[in-house]
Amino acid sequence: MNNYGWGLPIQASTFAGQIDSGLWIIHAAMIGVFVLWGIFFTYLLIKYRRRDGVAVRHEEHGEMTSLIPDLLVMVFEIGLIVFYALPAWRSIKMTMPDxxxxxxxxxxxxxxxxxxxxxxxxxxxxxxxxxxxxxxxxxxxxxxxxxxxxxxxxxxxxxxxxxxxxxxxxxxxxxxxxxxxxxxxxxxxxxxxxxxxxxxxxxxxxxxxxxxxxxxxxxxxxxxxxxxxxxxxxxxxxxxxxxxxxxxxxxxxxxxx
Amino acid sequence: MSSEHGHDAHELSFLRKYVFSVDHKTIGLQYLITSFVFLLVGFGLMMLMRWQLAFPGRAIPLIGPMFSPDLAPNGVMSGEFYNALGAMHGTIMIFLGVVPLGVAAFGNYIVPLQIGAPDMAFPRLNMMSYWLYLPAGTLMLLSFFLPGGAAQSGWTSYPPLSVINPGQTVWLLAMVLLITSSLLGAINFLVTTINMRAPGLSLMRLPVFVWSEMVASVILLLAFPPLEAAAVLQLMDRVAHTSFYMPKDLVILGQRYTGSGGGQPLLWQHLFWFLAHPEVYVLVLPAMGIVSEIIANNTRKPLHGYKTIVYSMLGVGVMSFLVWAHHMFISGMTPALSNFFLVTTMIISVPSVAILTCLIFSLQGGSIRYNVPMLFALAFLPLFGIGGLTGLPLGLTVTDIYLHDTYYVIGHFHFVVVTGSIIALFAGVYHWFPKWFGRKMNDRLGVIHFWGSVVSMVGIFTPMLVMGLAGASRRLYDPTAQAHNLIVQPLNVVSTYFAAALGVFQLPFIWNFFHSMFRGEKTPENPWQATTLEWACPSPPPHGNFAKTPRVYRGPYEYSTPGRATDFWPQTDPS
Known part of the structure; x- marks a missing residue:
């Protein structure tokens, strides 16, 4: 059987493509988020390392700034649920053929x-x-x-x-x-x-x-x-x-x- | 509150002081050492499994011939033994290792100190918690030596398999003891934190770690009783031939099952995951608490969004009770129900993302001190991030159809628990070690331990994500027996080598811990120049902790306040 490899196996059913497209979208988003976030994180680690004579910046950001990334995540997840998960789940698991x-x-x-x-x-x-x-x-x-x-x-x-x-x-x-x-x-x-x-x-x-x-x-x-x-x-x-x-x-x- | 305790210095016998102690600090250290021993045992079981997974059918080197022929004929592991190792690895790591370490060990030692209390509210109950936990764990381990061996139905113990498999009775008895122990501890933490805070320490001045322990305690208190009841029902199915979980007309290996039938195996899954999903947050919340403490201390600036973190933790606590059936999307449960759990699962990611975001934003504008605890705390952020992100395709009903029961799941939750919780718990050990022993752990060994562990952990679990996407199934004694696992099988070998490396890199830690206990560099009372209350008493604190009940004047993270001579402003400083 040459159906398997280092990625997803071959597709052999009508809904296999539907499931795979979900996997691809999510993994692309995950890798994107992780890379952007990793760049920002590395930048912070280097920029704000302890250096003599450089004081801590004390001004408070509003508590709300941390909610901006959250909002983006929420929008993405709501989109995923409404336009992908609910309809695909309905057709694959909730609707049985006559x-x-x-x-x-x-x-x-x-x-x-x-x-x-x-x-x-x-x-x-x-x-x-x-x-x-x-x-x-x-x-x-x-x-x-x-x-x-x-x-x-x-x-x-x-x-x-x-x-x-x-x-x-x-x-x-x-x-x-x-x-x-x-x-x-x-x-x-x-x-x-x-x-x-x-x-x-x-x-x-x-x-x-x-x-x-x-x-x-x-x-x-x-x-x-x-x-x-x-x-x-x-x-x-x-x-x-x-x-x-x-x-x-x-x-x-x-x-x- | 009880300054008279501070002078309570009458001599206790060795037994009362170190074994049957009621002092929260001794109990905390007892939990610490015991749970680390269990982590090591759980790791050892996993190494045996990893050998079998990488080299199926080959004799276990060195120790293989030492096992009885029932477990490993000619040194080659049997399927029963593999399943027993799997069930016990999960059980030990979660219930006997990480939860007692995060909640009971750190909670016991640190929470009373951080709230300025002389001890826990119920010291005897506290002792009882430990003395239920130790026998429960011992019983669990001894089950390997009983006829039939240890439980072999997975840590999830799904009936009917768990009702007909050997070893499960002892597992259930040990779990009942363990759950009782956890319940006593949870009540104790809640009462202590609510009633015994020092004057001036309002709830919104509590360190994040205390909050995390409180939320974890509420979760334990509400989620464990259903599992305890469920475990007793399963015990009845096994010993009294009731049929709570056994449907009728079962035919097992050609024999009709003699119980009356009429039960429902799905019931167990609901009751089990009703505990076991909130349990994940019990594993993770104290870790987040520890990381928050260390990040605030080592960036020398207040945490970004203290309130957001606290409210998010409360949100996670509440939501954790509403997501359990996302483990059961393909269990045969009514598919329409999955949609509800899909939505709640996506909702719970919102507060979790908020906490991580706040912790990263906390770095901005700081003056980061790269000591060993900080290295571990910083590694937590991206690695736990991977754990969280890989939860997304599993929490989504449609993609879970394919990924469920594959190595992807194992990769995901090990990124959460190992590179998340355990990394943070290591950070906590390095951070609070001076508090416990008045000495510091060696930095150079700490750095070796850090890089060795992080690289090995990533090396173990990343291949699992790749294997999972290729479809490789989990819980297989011999992965090469099924065609769809064959191509990615070399990754099993990679994982095994990294697992061995992880074991090797724990040696500097073990040596460092015990050596520094007696020979480490002596530290002043507040070596990290921290603001929270635990650093306002001697290290190690005497019986009763504070010579005088401390008074609290401000929030927990007043670092680098403009106009002050030093860059930290302790909570107890009246100036």
Whole structure:
């Protein structure tokens, strides 16, 4: 993966550019403030060093002069909030796509891996039961539920079609995890007991990393998976090949036994 | 107020004088030495982690084989041990190192002297604070030797992980002791400052350091009880199988969790950060107070904007209770709530910027004396500035999505706490050392300590900011196990070398401290020609401090007043 470097990773989602522009603006401002301030500070340190015969200038400045830099900071911050943070936050975290127009994927985190579930042709996620959880059935999927029969469950591998909205329902089986895909600029905690929605629209075909970004135990650093963003045809092909691996639905004859 | 105390010179036994002392000065020094020892321990834990981060999977040199095979098989650190080191490094540095040093050590010794009081309002309570703090810290350290080891769920102890991980019970017990100790101290500081000021010392004549301790005490008093309650709830989840923080249907490593469930892990995060964010200001305010004292003294002119600084500190104190959830933007909390905390977070930067601006403007027109305490105090300004500035992209919801849980966060808060608070606390040690022991620390060693520490600190934490921007995640036992950390991995090596250098540069300080205690150059009563009250009594002050209760005639920073023969006009000078 040549996606990473000494600066920000490559951008692979529709909102990555929006987040990066914020990072650039803030860092440019920060460096500007620091440099100007550093020049002034150095000037003061040299100019007002102790010298024989040079008296201290005692006149009081008004208390207000120190508030001028504050005012500038405030104006900058208000601008940042009103014109950048509020609208961008609204579109990235507060507005979720309609499940009808989006691919819906369920990601369930556990110590120390990711389970990715696609609803299958019926578009519905089937029932899960905690008592059915087994190493061969990490989600405890109840295959007797008709909606569950066609669900596709994959470990540590998420395939997504390019240029399509994806709604991810994030869950956790045990402790707090965090789904982080650096190239998407996507990060969200997986909170046990809650189903946290998040969305992304990948816009670049490629192979990315899904890492856990919240301390989740001794194997935390091993908790990672791969994200493959593919063309729609490749994605459909992959999904079909995966569906073929599902156990055959129970037939009438086997039930009669 | 109690001039009879000044002559109270009956002999005390060694135990009552140096161990179970009720004298605020002895307790202050006990806190000072203990918290420096904890800082050193916390640093040692960090060096082990830094080795693993720079050279993952390689045996720890020299001491590696000394660890039990559970912790470090063949000298190579295990994931559990790494997590325990991480949790304990944070806990020790914050709760056992910097806060006791800034609030309890300096506060105990300096606040009663600066307000002209013979002691703290409740000397026995004061002794109890220390004697709760020391066992709490000892218990915390001993947990490394218990079966299962020390807590390993981060200093933030997020459930459900903290409820199922080993070591956490002792951590919680130690925290309960520690919080009780802090609460007693906070009450004591407030009562002392409000009731025991010398005649004439109105609130607006208090030195900035006293103000900073007062605001820090109010924060501790109001923020710690919720954490104490939260810690007891977590303790119940662990030992009594309640489910305050445990949701239902958990399946942990293939086993169903047997508790009843129905709890909410987010509740802990709210309660924890409701303390832990104000706690940041408890770390920073005394540092700002110390820096203000030293800057006024060494520019030989009044602080620029004394009132602005005081009101800003009060503003920071109030606002610090309204920003906690900016640590939780991506926690799964309702996203709309983040907007509120975004706005409050930007608001709290306003008084902080005002304080820094006043301190810089204070240099203008002065006659700067570059002694060792002043070097540290001046270094605080730009370096703490970096800490503050790097908080901006983390406090902003949108950019935090990417930077959260990366090395950027670690870089940011270490610039705040290490090159901010700890640098200022060093300044305080050099500044008040003559007060404590009647002797001065060696200047040459002080300058070596200063440049060595500042360069090393910047060398440790700047690479972390770069790594964070490249996306490198924090809290990873083996950063090379994830592809997105690989390219910036050499920076981990750089950080580790600078961390080792930082350790080496503390040796002159340690030697200087103990050597100067007994052999340092003797100093007069007021060696820095300062104006505040602590310099109006002998050094070290006798039991009861002032021979006669001082009377205060003016504000704290009357330096270079026109028409006077000397360039300082002590608060107690009636002329």
């Amino acid at each position: 499940p009808k127009d989006a691919l819906v994927v369920e990601v369930t985190a556990e110590q120390f891996g990711w389970n990715i579930r696609y609803p299958g042709p019926d578009g519905k996620f089937g029932r899960t039961k905690p008592e059915l959880v087994h190493f061969s059935n990490p989600l405890g999927l109840d295959r007797t539920d008709p909606a569950a029969a066609d669900d596709i469950v994959v470990s540590n591998e998420m395939h997504l079609p390019v240029n399509a909205k994806v709604l991810i329902k994030l869950r956790s089986k045990d402790v707090v995890h965090d789904l982080f895909v650096p190239e998407f600029r996507l990060k969200q905690d997986a909170m046990p007991g809650l189903e946290t929605p998040m969305w992304v629209e990948p816009n670049r075909i490629g192979h990315y990393e899904m890492a856990c970004a919240q301390l989740c135990g001794f194997g935390h650093s091993l908790m990672r998976g791969d994200v493959y963003v593919e063309s729609r045809e490749d994605f459909d092909k992959w999904l079909k090949s995966r569906a073929a691996l599902n156990p055959a639905p129970p037939t009438a004859s086997s039930e009669g036994f």
